[in-house]
Structure formats: C-alpha cells, structure tokens
Amino acid sequence: MLLGLPAHLVPQTVGRALSRACHVIASVVLASAGLLLIVNQVAEPSYLLWPALLALLPMLGMLFVVERFRSTTAVLAYLAIGSACLYWYAVTLFAQIPAVQASDAFSLSLPKIALVMVGGSGLRSRGSLLWATAGFALGEIVTQLATWQTGATPRLDVAVLFAWLLVSVTATSSLLARGRVGRAQPSLHRAAFDQQKQAIRHDVEQQASALLHDTVLNHLASITAGGPGPLDPATAASMATDLEVLVGQEWLVDETRAPAPASPTTGPGDWTTSELGHAVARAREGGLEVGVTGDLGAVTRLAPAVCRALGLAVAQCLTNVAVHSGTDRAEVVVYGDGVDLTVMIIDDGVGFDAAATAPDRLGLKNSVEARTRRVGGSAQIWSSPGSGTSVMLRVPVAPAESVVTPGAAAAASPVTDGPGPVDLASPTAGGGAP
Numbered sequence: 001m002l003l004g005l006p007a008h009l010v011p012q013t014v015g016r017a018l019s020r021a022c023h024v025i026a027s028v029v030l031a032s033a034g035l036l037l038i039v040n041q042v043a044e045p046s047y048l049l050w051p052a053l054l055a056l057l058p059m060l061g062m063l064f065v066v067e068r069f070r071s072t073t074a075v076l077a078y079l080a081i082g083s084a085c086l087y088w089y090a091v092t093l094f095a096q097i098p099a100v101q102a103s104d105a106f107s108l109s110l111p112k113i114a115l116v117m118v119g120g121s122g123l124r125s126r127g128s129l130l131w132a133t134a135g136f137a138l139g140e141i142v143t144q145l146a147t148w149q150t151g152a153t154p155r156l157d158v159a160v161l162f163a164w165l166l167v168s169v170t171a172t173s174s175l176l177a178r179g180r181v182g183r184a185q186p187s188l189h190r191a192a193f194d195q196q197k198q199a200i201r202h203d204v205e206q207q208a209s210a211l212l213h214d215t216v217l218n219h220l221a222s223i224t225a226g227g228p229g230p231l232d233p234a235t236a237a238s239m240a241t242d243l244e245v246l247v248g249q250e251w252l253v254d255e256t257r258a259p260a261p262a263s264p265t266t267g268p269g270d271w272t273t274s275e276l277g278h279a280v281a282r283a284r285e286g287g288l289e290v291g292v293t294g295d296l297g298a299v300t301r302l303a304p305a306v307c308r309a310l311g312l313a314v315a316q317c318l319t320n321v322a323v324h325s326g327t328d329r330a331e332v333v334v335y336g337d338g339v340d341l342t343v344m345i346i347d348d349g350v351g352f353d354a355a356a357t358a359p360d361r362l363g364l365k366n367s368v369e370a371r372t373r374r375v376g377g378s379a380q381i382w383s384s385p386g387s388g389t390s391v392m393l394r395v396p397v398a399p400a401e402s403v404v405t406p407g408a409a410a411a412a413s414p415v416t417d418g419p420g421p422v423d424l425a426s427p428t429a430g431g432g433a434p
Contacts, residue, residue: 033110090146275311298336325349
C-alpha cells in the first residue's frame with residue numbers, strides 16, 4: 001500500500017488510516033457497552049444502571065472531538081475525561097451486577113478498549129504507540145482502583161491487553177514498512193523517470209520519422225516523377241522551406257502543444273488560414289484537383305495543436321493521391337458534430353492492398369495514423385486495387401468556451417470550395433499506396 005506513495009506523504013497517510021480504524025473500533029465497543037447496559041437493565045429492573053450509561057456519553061463526545069481535530073490537547077482531554085467516566089462506569093457495575101465482580105468481565109472491557117483505541121489518533125506511528133500505552137495504563141489503574149474500592153479481587157484484563165498489543169503491533173509494523181518504503185522510493189522514482197524519458201524519446205522519434213517522410217521522401221518522389229530538366233520553382237521553394245524546418249528545432253515542439261501558424265492577412269475564422277487550408281492549397285499548386293465540401297466552419301473550432309496535426313495528416317493523404325493513385329482528382333469532405341470533426345479524403349485512383357503494405361512504409365503509419373492519435377483522434381483507411389482509396393480522420397473539437405470563432409455563422413453551414421466532388425460511391429480515402 002505504501003510503495004505507490006511519495007515518501008513525504010507516507011506518515012500522514014498511514015496515520016490517518018490507523019486513526020480512522022481505531023476510532024471506528026472505539027465507537028463500536030462504546031455502542032456495544034451501552035447496548036449491554038440496556039439489556040441488563042431490561043432483564044433486571046432492580047438494577048440502577050443509567051449512571052453507567054450516562055458515563056459512556058462523554059466518551060463518545062470526546063471521541064468525536066479527537067476524530068475532528070486529532071491534536072495533542074484533544075487526546076489528553078479524551079484520556080482524562082475517559083478515565084473519569086470509566087471509573088464511574090466500573091463502580092456502578094461492581095456495586096450492582098455480581099457477574100462483574102472481576103476486572104476482566106466483558107462488559108467492563110468494552111469502555112477500556114475504547115480508551116486504548118485513542119492510540120490511533122497519533123499522526124505518526126511512535127505517537128500512536130505512546131497514546132495506546134497511556135490509554136491502557138490509565139484504564140487498568142482506574143479499573144483496579146474501582147475494584148479495590150468495591151472489595152472485588154483485582155485481575156488483569158486479558159481482552160484489553162490483546163487490544164493494546166494489536167495497536168502496538170500495527171504501529172510497529174507501519175514503522176518498519178516506512179523504512180522499507182524509504183529505501184525503495186529512489187528506485188521507484190528512477191523507474192518512473194526512465195519510463196517517462198523513454199516515452200518522450202519514442203514520441204520524438206515518431207515525429208522525426210513523420211517529418212522525414214513529409215519532407216525529404218516526398219521531395220525525392222517529386223523529383224523522380226518530374227523527370228530530367230530544371231527543377232520546378234514551386235518544388236524548389238517548398239524544399240527550401242522544409243530544409244529550414246529540418247535545420248531548426250521547431251519540429252521538436254510537442255505536436256499536442258504546438259500553436260497553429262497564424263496568417264497575417266486573414267482572420268482566425270477563415271478555414272483557409274489553417275493547416276488544412278494550407279494542405280489543400282499546396283496540393284492544388286502541385287497540380288492536384290482538390291474539391292472541398294462540407295462544414296468548413298467546423299475547422300475553426302479546433303484547438304490549434306489538433307488543427308495543425310489534422311492539416312499535416314491531410315497533406316500527407318493528398319501527397320499520396322498525387323504520387324501513387326494515378327489520378328489528378330481528390331475530394332476532401334468535412335463534417336463536424338460539435339464533439340468530433342471528421343475529414344474524408346477520397347480518390348478514384350488505382351488503390352492498393354492495405355494488408356500488403358510493407359512495415360517500413362511510413363506515410364500512413366506515422367504521418368497520418370500516429371500523428372492523429374497523438375492529439376486524441378483516429379484514422380481509418382479503406383482501399384483495394386482498382387477501386388480507389390478513402391481515409392477518414394476523426395479528431396476532437398475544442399470546448400466552445402475555449403475557442404473564439406469570430407463572426408461566421410455562415411461558416412458553420414455546409415459550403416463548397418473548388419471543383420465538384422468526385423464519385424463517392426466507392427467506400428474508399430487518401431490516395432493510393434502510402
């Protein structure tokens with residue numbers, strides 16, 4: 001129980017648990033003592049037991065005070081008042097009930113056990129042991145005094161001794177366990193640190209492989225498809241921009257926290273300024289005919305990091321269409337339901353067998369699927385040879401109070417941008433082989 005706790009919280013946590021358990025036991029035994037008194041009073045109406053019953057009430061009240069404050073003053077007051085009440089209780093029973101003419105009688109043991117259980121009030125195990133011993137000693141002294149005064153034979157109360165041993169063993173065990181926890185904590189902290197470091201390294205490696213595929217590998221594919229001759233100016237400019245990203249360290253920023261790039265000319269309510277808009281624009285500049293339909297205003301309700309990840313994933317899907325699908329047309333469909341945003345990227349190209357894709361192909365694996373999962377989304381891919389490809393990306397929408405969507409009630413209604421949609425009958429998205 002203690003190994004999962006920070007070392008500085010162990011004493012307080014164990015102390016509270018022991019205190020609560022002991023106070024519950026004390027409440028039960030006091031209630032049981034009162035019930036026994038009532039039963040004896042009903043069975044023998046000649047007895048006068050109500051003074052003993054009244055003696056239990058201050059102990060119950062002080063037990064509540066100790067549970068509420070758990071201070072040294074409260075514990076001392078409980079011991080003092082409890083000892084006086086126990087003396088009155090014992091004298092009342094010894095004077096009237098013949099069966100209680102011995103100090104180890106069960107009905108007399110109950111309030112003494114409640115006095116011992118105050119030992120659980122210590123926040124630390126050493127304090128608990130001290131208070132329990134004090135309660136045991138006071139209970140025995142008071143009981144023996146009442147026994148002597150009434151002329152009974154003094155005897156040791158075995159039940160109360162067992163209760164004291166139980167509290168003492170529990171407190172001692174917690175002390176020993178705390179020492180083991182103190183020795184084990186550094187190893188646990190080191191293991192947690194190593195696990196966190198490994199998770200961060202894995203995330204950085206995934207980002208690096210996705211960036212490598214988004215930039216270097218895609219550019220090499222574009223150069224190969226372009227054939228001999230001068231490099232296209234647009235491709236050269238894109239390569240220069242990506243080279244600056246690779247040389248710098250901006251890509252090391254966690255994609256789940258990275259802000260979306262701002263546009264100096266268009267307000268944040270325009271979807272074209274988002275990463276999704278940039279992805280569509282770059283695909284069109286590369287010669288791909290992209291039709292965009294649906295609830296485009298929903299894109300502006302995404303959190304910046306989610307919008308960025310979605311745009312980069314869509315960009316990779318459109319790159320796959322241009323490079324692998326054998327068609328120059330693709331359709332992007334956007335649908336938002338207030339909780340999630342869904343984007344479908346559909347083409348009617350050559351398609352591919354997703355099950356036969358080599359494990360070292362990183363396009364859909366890292367640039368689409370892993371990137372979407374890192375922001376709490378998901379990606380599904382449908383494709384088969386000769387029937388095109390469809391990719392469905394689903395990401396969470398930011399809460400309404402955390403997103404500012406200036407003035408576009410019209411933006412939330414379905415709109416169409418670019419060429420008309422291609423045939424959507426094929427249940428297939430994102431363009432050809434990864």
